[in-house]
Amino acid sequence: MGHWVLRFRAAHAGEYLLPLPQDLPGQRVTGLALTRKALETYGAQENLLARFPLEEGEVVEVRFRLQTAPLKASPPWREVLLKEPPEAWPGILAHLGHRVERAYGFLLSGRPHAWYLVDGLPLDPLLYQTLQENPTHLLPLGVAPEPHLYLGGHEGKRLLLLRTPWPGGEEPLWQELHPLGFQPLPFLRGLAFASLGVSALGLATGPWFYLPYLGALILQQGPALKKVFLRTPRHVLESLFFHAFALSVTVNPRPELGLGYLALFLWNRLRPSAATPKESPEEA
Template sequence: MDLALRFRAPASGEYLLPLPQDLPGQAVEDLFLSRKPQELYEARGNLLARFALEEGEALEARFRLKAHPLRESPPWGKALLKEPPEAWPGILAHRGHKVERALGFLLSGKLHSWFLVDGLPLDPHLFQALQENPAHLLPLGVAPDPKAYLGGHEGRRLLLLKTPWPGEEEPLWQELRALRPDPLPPLRALAFASLGLSALGLATGPWPYLPYLGLLALRQGPALKAVFLRSPRHALENLLFHAFALSVTLAPAPGLGLAYLALFLWNRLKPSSATPPESPEGA
């Protein structure tokens, strides 16, 4: 996967930024910087570069990333299930484990932070999010078990910087994007434009929607199956949405729309049935 990190200087000065490097769960190749750094060095397991930038000047780091899931089952994992997730880092630090903050991005381009415990990932935020909604990471094409975040991760992220915990977060790149155009956004735009035209009475048929639906099925199909096995009602929410959307382009079926709306509200008001019985409820 070819990616680019981007940073725009808010003011003139020197900026210290972490560079992507080979770490557990990720391999980085062909790193290219749009500007030569003043200094390049390693510190606390981070690869850091110092740049002198003028106000508004943009800096890019381009590279190829090969990411894969991490699956570890450390002995401290099961014990945490009896405690609230927000307390996990403090509990482990109190027990003598080395706890660090990890900063980076999900490959959707969203900034994300988690923890490293003796070098292994711990992600309380995604643990909670996937308990509440097993389809939370469906846009990334994955549907991991929440327990995967007790020592591992889904393999769809980039770790850039490790910092002491507790401590202040360090400056980071502002944007992560794919270098190759993604066909999904324009297909989505075409699909939803056809829905709008159909709602106005201009018949488009299902053809503008089907390419989007087909690509979505290729990317998210296996993950949606995993969601169905864990929580059928969350998988059904996605299926009902697309069934209703297709009906709008053919013969509108208000019943499908009402069923989708009811299930949408139900899934957000009621904790997921995928919540493991031994873990905290309704986090």
């Protein structure tokens, strides 16, 4: 999966307790290296914690190699939850006697993310709801999971850093997660959209600056895009119309492609619930 870095900048002088990445179900961490020595490192409540003395504005980083994998399970409590609103799931499971914990970490897009652990299994009501409304939400990670995966599993594109009792507990203080090394996709995206801007000003650049970005996008998202197309073609067509219109702007603008994209964009957001097929498990 590659090398990653977590970064924290102190807002004021003091001691900070930060969770360190460790081997857990769905993730393997090796080559852990800190940019500064910790006062102490210890385990507590299945977390690996390190305490750092930092001055105002001082930065600490931890670098590591990460391998992740999807988690899939069909716990018996899944059927109970499907009859209830997602926001009530943690309370229902706690009432039934299950051990419910809050889990904090990052999606590998670099976005901080929080979910739950129920008897150690993931429960992610937020992504369950989000993917029902927009099945392309995780395409930037190269995955397109079914929403019901998040009742006992996850997509395998996340880093778990801290688990705390629920309700209560504190969030981890790490502010950023980034891959180490050169990432071609952001560079190619910037080049592609710069060419669009120049073309929109009347200086046609041709497709040559946009095509490399499109190729990199297909390599990263192609298999996931195919899965989405089989479930809800209109969400994929929205993306196709956008890129077709963008390419036309660099050569010979085709307004009908732009109007097609706009129509699909509005349809997909005004009728988000239609993204989930009626025969899918979450509506069974």
